[in-house]
Amino acid sequence: MENHSxxxxxHEHHGNFWTTYIFSEDHKVIAKQFxxxxxxxxxxxxxxxxxxxxxxxxxxxNLSWLKPLLGGWLTADGKIDPxxxxxxxxxxxxxxxxxxxxxxxxxxxxxxLIPLQIGARDMASGFMNMLSYWFxxxxxxxxxxxxFLSTGPAGGGWTIxxxxxxxxxxxxxxxxxxxxxxxSMAFFIVSSLLGSINYITTxxxxxxxxxxxxxxxxxxxxxxxxxxxGVLSFPVLFAAVLLLIFDRGFGTSFYLSDIYIGGExxxxxxxxxxxxxxxxxxxxxxxxxIVILPSLxxxxxxxxxxxxxxxxxxxxxxxxxxxxxxxxxxVWAHHMFVTGMNPFLGSIFTLLTLIIAIPSAVKxxxxxxxxxxxxxxxxxxxxxxxxxxxxxxxxxxxxxFVGNSAVDIQLHDTYFIVAxxxxxxxxxxxxxxxxGVYHWFPKMFGRMMNEKLGYIHFWLTFIGGxxxxxxxxxxxxxxxxxxxxxxTNFETFSGFTDLNLLVSIAAIVTFFTQFIFVFNFIYxxxxxxxxxxxxxxxxxxxxxxxxxxxxxxxxGEIPTVYRWPYDYSKPGAKEDFxxxxxxxxxxxxxxxxxxxxxxxxxxxxxxxxxEEKKHH
Amino acid sequence: xxNTVDLRIVEEPKRSxxxxxxxxxxxxxxxxxxxxxxAITSAYIVRQAEGNWVYFELPFSFYVTSFVIVASSVTMQxxxxxxxxxRVQQSKLFITLTSVLGVVFLAGQFMxxxxxxxxxIYLVGNPxxxxxxxxxxxxxxxxxxxxxxxxxxxxxxxxxNVSSKNMTKMEMCTTYWHFLGGLWLYLFIFLILYR
Numbered sequence: 001m002e003n004h005s006x007x008x009x010x011h012e013h014h015g016n017f018w019t020t021y022i023f024s025e026d027h028k029v030i031a032k033q034f035x036x037x038x039x040x041x042x043x044x045x046x047x048x049x050x051x052x053x054x055x056x057x058x059x060x061x062n063l064s065w066l067k068p069l070l071g072g073w074l075t076a077d078g079k080i081d082p083x084x085x086x087x088x089x090x091x092x093x094x095x096x097x098x099x100x101x102x103x104x105x106x107x108x109x110x111x112x113l114i115p116l117q118i119g120a121r122d123m124a125s126g127f128m129n130m131l132s133y134w135f136x137x138x139x140x141x142x143x144x145x146x147x148f149l150s151t152g153p154a155g156g157g158w159t160i161x162x163x164x165x166x167x168x169x170x171x172x173x174x175x176x177x178x179x180x181x182x183x184s185m186a187f188f189i190v191s192s193l194l195g196s197i198n199y200i201t202t203x204x205x206x207x208x209x210x211x212x213x214x215x216x217x218x219x220x221x222x223x224x225x226x227x228x229x230g231v232l233s234f235p236v237l238f239a240a241v242l243l244l245i246f247d248r249g250f251g252t253s254f255y256l257s258d259i260y261i262g263g264e265x266x267x268x269x270x271x272x273x274x275x276x277x278x279x280x281x282x283x284x285x286x287x288x289x290i291v292i293l294p295s296l297x298x299x300x301x302x303x304x305x306x307x308x309x310x311x312x313x314x315x316x317x318x319x320x321x322x323x324x325x326x327x328x329x330x331v332w333a334h335h336m337f338v339t340g341m342n343p344f345l346g347s348i349f350t351l352l353t354l355i356i357a358i359p360s361a362v363k364x365x366x367x368x369x370x371x372x373x374x375x376x377x378x379x380x381x382x383x384x385x386x387x388x389x390x391x392x393x394x395x396x397x398x399x400x401f402v403g404n405s406a407v408d409i410q411l412h413d414t415y416f417i418v419a420x421x422x423x424x425x426x427x428x429x430x431x432x433x434x435x436g437v438y439h440w441f442p443k444m445f446g447r448m449m450n451e452k453l454g455y456i457h458f459w460l461t462f463i464g465g466x467x468x469x470x471x472x473x474x475x476x477x478x479x480x481x482x483x484x485x486x487x488t489n490f491e492t493f494s495g496f497t498d499l500n501l502l503v504s505i506a507a508i509v510t511f512f513t514q515f516i517f518v519f520n521f522i523y524x525x526x527x528x529x530x531x532x533x534x535x536x537x538x539x540x541x542x543x544x545x546x547x548x549x550x551x552x553x554x555x556g557e558i559p560t561v562y563r564w565p566y567d568y569s570k571p572g573a574k575e576d577f578x579x580x581x582x583x584x585x586x587x588x589x590x591x592x593x594x595x596x597x598x599x600x601x602x603x604x605x606x607x608x609x610x611e612e613k614k615h616h
Numbered sequence: 617x618x619n620t621v622d623l624r625i626v627e628e629p630k631r632s633x634x635x636x637x638x639x640x641x642x643x644x645x646x647x648x649x650x651x652x653x654x655a656i657t658s659a660y661i662v663r664q665a666e667g668n669w670v671y672f673e674l675p676f677s678f679y680v681t682s683f684v685i686v687a688s689s690v691t692m693q694x695x696x697x698x699x700x701x702x703r704v705q706q707s708k709l710f711i712t713l714t715s716v717l718g719v720v721f722l723a724g725q726f727m728x729x730x731x732x733x734x735x736x737i738y739l740v741g742n743p744x745x746x747x748x749x750x751x752x753x754x755x756x757x758x759x760x761x762x763x764x765x766x767x768x769x770x771x772x773x774x775x776x777n778v779s780s781k782n783m784t785k786m787e788m789c790t791t792y793w794h795f796l797g798g799l800w801l802y803l804f805i806f807l808i809l810y811r
Contacts, residue, residue, distance in 0.1 A: 124637035197644040205637045235648045239655035243750065250739060252746040254663070270668040270742050275659055282655065 023134075025126030026551045030133050031112035032444060035437070037140060038104020039518070042430075044144075045095035046511045052088045055080045057504020059488050059497075073152070082485045086155040087173045089483055091147065093158030094181070098188055099143070101291040101429045103136050106230075109294055109436050110199045110223040112444065116542035117217050117565075119208025119558045122551070124201040128194050135191035139184045146180035154181035157483065159280060162255035162273050166247045169262055179248070182241050189234045189241075196227035196234075203227075208541070210561035215580065217540050217565045218304075218311060221318050222297020225325040226290050232329070233286035240279035247271070274339050281332035288425045289328040292392070293321060295432020296363060299385035301565075302439050303367055305538045306382035307374030308576050310566035313366045320359035327356050337405045338412045346405040353403035360396050364389060375569070375576070379536065380454025381439035387462045388431035394466075395424025398473065413483075416476025419469045427465045434461075434517070441521075442535045446547045447528030453520040457513060464510030471499045539565045539579045562602065563595075642788050646795050649758060653799060656754070657806055660747050664810060670742035671811055675731035678752075681724035682804050688717035689797040696790045699778050711766070711773050714793070718763045725756050744811075751803055755796070762796050765789050 024030060051070075054063060062078035063070075073084040080088070111129065115122055123129045146153040155173015156165035160181065168175045203216075203224045216224075243254040247268075255276045256268035304311040311317060333341060333349040367389045376382065398420040402408050411417060434457075441449045475496050480487060487493035534543040541561065545553050559581035567578040573590035583602045584595045591599075663669075695710035729749070732738075737745040769789045772778050778786050 124641060128641070193645075193648050197641050197648075200644055201637045201641045205635065205640055231644055231648055232651050235651035236655040239652055239659065242754075243656075243659070246739075246746065246750065252740055252743070254659075254743055254746060257668075270670075272663055272666055275663050278662060279655060279659055 023130060025122070025130050027111045027115050027123045027126070027129060028444070028549065028553075030129050031108050033133050034103060034107030034111060034136070035444075037137065038100050038108060038433075039521070041095050041099040041104060041140065043514070043518070044147075045092050045100055046514065048088045048092040048095070050508055050511050051080065052085055052092070053504040053507040055085055055485065057501045057507075059486055072150075083155060083172050084152055085485045086157075086171065086483065087152045087177065090155050090157050090160075090173065091143075091153050094143070094154070096426065097158060097287065097291065098185070099140060101425070101433070102192065102287070103188070105294050105429060105433050105436075106223070106226055106290065107133070107136065107195060108433075109219070109298060109440075110195065110227065112440065113219055113542065114199055114202050114223055115206070116443070116545065116549075116553060117220055117540050118203060118206065118211055119541050119554075119561065120202060120206035121553055121558070123198045124205060125198055128198050132191045132194035132198065135187050135194065139187035139191060142180050142184040142187065146177045146184070149175075149177050149180070151175040151177055153177040159284065160244070161280075162244060162247065162276050163259055166244060166255055167259070167261060167266075168248070182245055182248075185241055186238065189238045192230055192234050196230035199223055199227035200231065208558045208561055211541075211580075215561055215564045217297075218300035218314070218317055218321075219294075219297040219540075221321055222293045222300070225321050226293045229286045229290050229293070229325050229328060233283045233290075236279055237283035237287075240276060240283070243279075244276065274336070277336050277339060278332070281335045282329070284335065285332040286328040288421070289324060291425050291429045292432075293324070295388055295429045295435075296321065296392075298432045298436040298439070299367070299388045301538075301540065302381050302385040302435050303370050303389075304566050304568065305439075305536050305540075306377045306379055306385075307371045308377070308568045309370055309374040310568055311366065312369040312372075313362070314564070314566065316362050317366055320362040323359040324356060327352065327359070331356065331403075334403055334405070334408070337408045343405070350403060350405045354400060356403075357396070357400055360392070364393050364396075377536075379438065380449070380451060380458055381435045381536075383455070383458045383462075384431045384435035384438060387458065388428050388435060390462075391423050391428040391431060391465065395420055395422070395428060399424060410479075411476060413481055414476035415472040415480050415482055418482050419472035419476060422469045422472075423465075427469065431461075434458075437521070439536065440542075441524065441528075442531030443542055443545070443549075445525045445528070446531055447524050448531050448535060449524040449528060450520050453516055457516045457520065460513040460516070461510060464506050464513060467506035468503055468510060471503050475499055534579075537575075537577050539567055539577050541565075541580055544579065544581055562598070636784055638784060639788055639791070642791060646792070649795070649799070652754070653751070653803065656747070656751060657803070660751075660806075661810060663743055663747070668742070670737075670744045672735065672737055672744070674748075674807055674811070675728040675735075677724050677728035677731055678804060678807075681721050681728065682801065684717055684721045684724060685797045685800050688714050688721065689794050691717060692790055692793045695773075696786060699773065699786050700780050700783060702780050704773075704776065707773050707778070711770050715763065715766050715770055718759065718766060718793075722756060722759060722763070725752055725759075728752065748807065751807070755800055755803060758799075759796055762789075762792050765792060 020026075021029060024033075051066075054061065063074060063080065064078035067074060070080070070084075073081045075081055111123070114120070143153075151172040153173065154160065154165070154177045155171050156178065160178070164170050165174050165178055168178070203220060207216075243252075246252040247254050247256055251268075253268040253271035255273050256266065256271040257273075259266040259268060300311055300317055331349060331353045333345065334353045337346055337349075371386075398416070402411050402417060402420055438449055438454055441447070476482075478493075478496065480493055480496060487496065531547060533547060536543075541559060544559050546555060560583075561580045562583045563578065563580055565580050567573075567580075569576045570578060570587075570590045573587060578587055578590070583599070584591050585599045585602050588596075691710045691713040695707050695714055698704075698706035698710055729752070732745070732748070737748070739746055739749045766789060769778065769786055772785065
């Protein structure tokens with residue numbers, strides 16, 4: 001085991017370029033590494049979706065002008081190769097779900113905010129944190145390499161259901177591309193587990209004096225539950241992937257049975273493809289909450305700060321996060337209603353699934369009531385947070401449709417499902433990520449992002465997102481199945497050409513809109529206005545650090561925390577915010593009776609600090 | 617210092633959990649290992665319920681190794697106690713014994729595989745056999761990592777780097793070892809019950 005006792009101390013480290021920016025153990029640098037890698041992945045994932053939207057929106061177009069990019073993946077008459085289309089869909093899903101919205105979102109904000117908001121010098125283990133990033137990088141490199149194989153990347157859908165994914169002779173995308181997918185995911189799981197273990201340990205063990213669980217910002221609660229979900233669910237994906245690797249590489253029959261392919265009967269006997277679905281969705285469903293919970297946490301913090309009001313129902317917000325986290329483990333079979341499961345079992349999973357609407361609704365109502373009569377400041381981060389609430393609501397409502405086994409039999413694997421999950425976890429999580437970047441950019445880089453560009457980015461993305469995914473509900477109810485290369489062969493679906501055209505145009509425009517954000521991001525790192533110490537007048541602890549916090553975050557003592565993070569617009573207070581490190585003894589004008597009682601404890605500060613020092 | 621005592625009673629600003637972060641991280645790691653085996657054993661149950669399942673006797677060797685791993689847990693605990701009381705000689709003896717028993721366990725598991733092969737149960741074939749290989753193999757891999765950890769501790773004990781004041785690694789190793797022992801007992805009883 002490594003020995004890193006020096007991390008517990010706060011002094012600055014002066015390393016060379018490599019130890020400062022590449023193999024850094026500082027949580028802030030690692031967070032930026034995750035963010036930038038995640039953004040690169042998001043652009044790749046978005047580009048892939050534009051490519052397959054070209055095929056869906058312009059089925060007759062000649063795409064030979066894409067030859068320099070796609071080369072052999074275009075057919076002789078300038079169309080995207082059908083098998084490559086499947087690979088595009090698969091890789092878009094894999095990249096967005098795992099590399100952008102899991103590693104890019106959780107990796108960035110858990111790493112960046114946990115130590116800063118709980119008042120810690122760094123993560124519990126900086127070394128493990130660094131390993132987490134580099135496993136992610138390794139996993140990314142392998143997945144990226146698989147894009148350039150002559151047989152193409154994995155093509156069996158991001159859910160990689162066997163037998164399709166288990167048999168290289170089935171499609172070319174189940175060949176080497178699938179092998180690399182599995183290897184890459186194995187490393188990804190290691191990265192995610194290292195990260196999660198670190199987040200949980202840090203939140204539990206390294207909070208500053210006074211930072212009890214009831215005083216944690218909701219962001220930290222969200223990251224904490226996300227990490228717990230990750231620790232419990234990713235090993236199950238590992239088991240599923242491992243058994244699939246055995247089936248592919250060693251000829252076992254965990255998932256394979258009675259298959260006759262290409263005129264040849266396979267020897268595999270006794271396997272069950274449904275078994276894979278159980279294992280996969282036992283991760284897969286918690287995974288969508290791993291994606292959305294950090295966004296819910298980030299928006300809670302931003303909405304409260306920019307409404308200049310305490311978050312409405314702090315305990316209800318924590319409780320609903322916890323409830324969602326627990327429920328996420330008992331609803332997986334709602335992805336499998338059409339696998340021939342016992343209808344009684346189906347109705348149990350329907351019931352459990354619909355219960356998720358309760359904590360989700362609690363969150364929506366609390367967001368709205370937090371904003372109600374607040375002095376709302378429409379910063380770009382705030383707009384994206386409100387947008388996130390909007391998308392979470394719109395997408396969540398259709399969850400009630402598809403969570404119902406009777407309705408789902410009609411809607412299963414149609415564009416309705418695509419619309420549902422893109423709104424509720426795709427766009428909503430992306431909006432949470434954008435909100436987080438706009439909000440914490442001043443802390444990350446010491447400079448402000450351009451607000452005007454932020455507004456343009458928001459409105460185009462907000463409208464674009466709805467234009468892409470709203471029409472898909474209609475296409476889906478009409479029965480158009482997802483993952484199909486073309487529908488022009490079927491007379492039934494030829495009426496949807498115009499809708500699909502609209503969706504494709506919206507997707508292309510929205511994709512290119514993101515370059516406004518990329519430009520703003522890169523430009524502001526170097527040329528943005530210098531950020532004041534607390535640009536959003538926020539209460540949370542990260543704004544008590546210097547503009548460019550060094551390794552160790554606070555130059556002197558870590559501030560002691562006296563109050564919860566949502567003392568905005570407190571009646572009687574001089575200003576409309578009172579940061580967490582301001583003791584009650586300094587704010588007699590706004591204290592409530594029970595808070596005056598707490599002043600007595602504050603005098604004992606000195607002894608606590610003495611104790612503190614002894615610990616180090 | 618009286619103030620500090622007062623503080624503890626009203627308990628407002630206190631130090632968070634007193635557990636060592638590394639030890640805590642270790643427990644979280646153990647929970648991921650637990651989930652991995654939970655996943656595989658429940659997959660086993662689900663798969664078995666679907667029929668077409670070949671029944672066979674567990675190799676005799678697994679019964680022996682189960683005793684070996686329990687014995688190694690006992691010696692591990694004795695080594696831990698000895699180190700905690702700074703009885704260096706005892707500590708050296710028991711940590712060596714534990715390492716030997718660990719290697720014996722692994723050898724026994726491998727012999728179990730040989731016995732399986734002798735009775736025509738291969739990795740490739742009916743899932744009942746495949747599952748047995750995967751379960752024992754995964755447990756074996758984890759045990760190899762534990763033995764590597766144990767060797768590090770063994771070296772530390774012989775160099776005199778483990779004492780009552782420096783027990784963190786020893787404690788972590790003991791925890792890991794007991795956990796893998798308990799995990800094997802769970803798997804073994806599971807395999808006996810759901811053959």
